[in-house]
Amino acid sequence: MRDLDPFIHFEAISKVFGTVTVVDALDFHVARGEFVSLLGPSGSGKTTLLMMLAGFEAPSGGRIHVDGRRVEHLPPYKREMGVVFQNYALFPHMTIAENVGFPLKMRGVARAEREAKVKRALDLVRLRHLADRRPSQLSGGQQQRIALSRALVYEPKVVLMDEPLSALDKQLREHMQLEIRALHRELGLTVIFVTHDQGEALTMSDRVAVLNRGKIEQFDTPSGLYDRPRTRFVAEFIGETNLLAGRVAQRQGEAATVVLASGGSVTCDRAGPFETDSEVMVSVRPEMLHLVPDAAAPNALPVTVEDHVYHGDHIRLHLAFGESRLVARAGRRDAAPPIGSTAFASFAPGDCALVAP
Amino acid sequence: MTFLKSILGSTALAAGLVIAGLGAATARDLTVVSWGGNYQDAQRKIYFKPFAEKTGKPVLDESWDGGVGVVQAKVKAGTPNWDAVQVEADELAIGCADGLYEKLDWGKLGGKDKFLPSAVSDCGVGAIVWSTLLSYDSEKLKTAPTSWKDFWDTKTFPGKRALRRGPKYALEFALMADGVAPKDVYKTLREKGGVDRAFKKLDEIKPDIVWWESGAQPLQLLKSGQVVMTSAYNGRISGINKTEGTKFKTVWPGSIYAVDSWVILKGSPNKDQAMDFIAFASLPENQSKLPQDIAYGLPSKAAAAAVPADLAVDLPTAPQNLENAIAIDVDYWNDNIEDLTKRFNAWVGK
């Protein structure tokens, strides 16, 4: 497990602006070479957390260790981190080569060595031919890659990126996501990547920290977050989900039987910490919900088909289950039952998770 | 960028001319120009307003800082936007010789013999007689200086002293300090070596001199104690004593007096009205009110006689003040001001 090598360690770190607690006593590790995303809605404290790591904000409490060393007291220019800002922050009065060489110049690297390293760093993002241009003469994607190359040129221990792709259009963004991942792999970088785009976080990261109101809701691998959300916030924030309110009737080891508020009961293999009688929500992803003709299937819920929506690669079925509304995802080849018909929606006990209401 | 400004000014003037040509029908009100400050306030009270009330037409008043170039620019522009202007003696002489002024109608003024001889010319009639003289703060100086010799005596009167920047007055006072009798000052200046002698005398106290530029400065300098003595205009001294309760004193012997005159700019569209105004301002019953506000001497003999004795003693025209005072030699300065200013500037910068 990577946690054994806690390269970056946040220890009870918090930040208070006036009376507002923006980062609330966070504890987590990032391992060496890991790609970690900070994901959360706007204002959840992602940038603040990153800025505390980079040294632009002083924590109100707690500690930050990098490679076993406390860093809270260090000014930004002594932290040896590569930072990529949201709108690149290239120096307009310098050429591309000068921009990329800037961190080296600040470290007193000799000219010859500097030039060699700049070339290499520009090769890394395949923009060596632009070395003599000015930032204003580059496209957004090119500027972004230059910013990246500038953050990497002095081989920092950690690279921090604050929504580096948010200003790019979708296609370019996806392309850059792949490039950044490739660089991460090639150079063995430790990356902390801020985004509020869940798709980006899931596709790029080794692990994702979901932040909400200054707290970490869940820090997990992408599949862990998707398949085993631990909180209602995560279940709803990551992807799409059906939530069924109910109460735990019985626990059988890891599994539990939940009596639903809309009637009936279901069984879930992953019951988490919830004891008998606790109020819970059952989270089921739409693609795990199947329409079956008979009630014999596991966790079969009687539903009425209200609508189908054609989505190209799939069809979404809108179902009424008592007072609740459910969404199921059907393959385009599946025969969709006619609107108004009744059927049963079923899911496997292994395909649901219990979260707090 | 004064010159640039004046050039731009003349550009505007040229443009103005065109516009004036278009709108020549709209007549301008009588515009009287004087020297500003509390002097012009007093004039407004006793001349401008009463005259406007008497004639039932408004009187505009503006102020200026002198300079025959200003007058010339206005006259050369065609129709000047000033009518009656109070000028200094040198501006009167040059402007009159160069044809910048209208000839006055002495009949309206009651005849030349009603005025001091030095206040009478073809182009102007005296408005006031004022003096430049040695002044000091009697609250700060325990021994009173009595002459320009004392002004030069930095042992008995240690400290800085102030003079008006420029050769005018400075050279005269220097010669007086060097022992030249007041009445011989201009004779000496005209003699070979006279100017050298004056500059040499100025050399003696050069490091101790603060040069003032505007008439208000010597008052501030005295008040703050920055200088122990200064040359100053007599009206300003009595004025500040009255308004601020200072105890500044003046030394009349060795003072230099001059006459300011009213003139009418050549081509003034309000020429007759301006003449009437000047006549009004020269009437003894009007002019005699001036010393109540400001201690300037009166060129109208009848007006001077009507001034109460307690006010009259402070005027440059009081007989005891005229003893050992001299009139500024306008001819000398008109001939030599350019050369001597050059020389003064060279000397002062050395």
Add this chain to the structure above:
Amino acid sequence: MSARLKALLLVLPLIVFLGLFFLWPLWMMIATAVQGGTVRLAFPQTATAIASWDGAGPPPASLQAALVRDLRTDTPQERFGDAVRTLNSQQAGFRTLLPRTARAVREAGEADAFDLVALDPRWSEQGYWLALKRSMPAYTDANLLAAVDLKRNDEARIEPVEPDFAVNRAIMLRTFVIAGQVTLLCGAIGLPFAMLAASVTGWKRNALLIAVLLPLWTSLLVRTAAWLILLQDTGLINQTLRALGLIETPLSLIYNRTGVLIAMTHVLLPLMVLPIYASLIAIPRNLMPAAAALGAAPLQAFRYVLLPLAMPGLLSGSLLVFMVALGYYITPALTGGAGDQMISSVIAFYATGTANWGMAGALGLFLLVPTTVLYILYGRLSRTPLVQT
């Protein structure tokens, strides 16, 4: 309308502006500086007669007679005045000599044999006649030469004026030195000040900007009074320093070069601060953090990022301050000492004091030319910013 015509119409205001405010004054100044001919106009017969006089011996009787005839003619007063002014500038004394002679000649009646020397002994001096001869040509370099302390001697060769009268070069040099010193001071104070103003927000920023703009909004009178209160021997600064025991005798802060520099820097500071401030707030907010994150210590970040980006502002500010400072004279006159007069006061003396527009024009030319060059430079700099964003 053709596109070209439209384009021309668009730049027309600019052309008119340039013409009106640069070329025309420049031309006017050159013209007034070199224009002679006033004397020839007023004394046409003398002009003819004096041409055949070599200037070596005493003026022949025929020349004197020609002058008397000219004086008897009813020359327009203004034309006569212009001639007198020109002549007096060449030879002090003409100012009184000519009107007096003219009066006497007219009173004497038609007899040609008028004895000039008997009327005024100055007519026996060679200098007056030589000045007359020199002033005859339609164009003259006398003013331009005088503006740089040169003159033509009696043999018409150019030579320096007597040291006692050599003043313009020194004052011109001093003007440029003072303007340069003020520019340096404004830069040294203005840059940190602008940085401070750009780094704070809200009321603090407003307060700082208003503080620096204040002198622009106060009258010269108020400003002068304020300087006096602060700088004089018994002023606030000296009293404070004395109370603190730092000095025993008061520092001379006014009526010398120090006073001029303090006062001018104070007035001109906004012209420096505003352009720098403008270029500073135009710097994207994250550049300084980026520099720090990339390893630049504060001084390095200043040197390599902030300063180059503020440079266009600093340059415009410097040019602006320098150009405006060149034209100052009232402030130095009020706060300076003996040797602190600037060239504009000399120009003003000639222009308004003695109406000698020729000299004013010649001196103005030597001020306007560098100013114009600087202005064009400034235009270049402000049109092509170093930073394209």
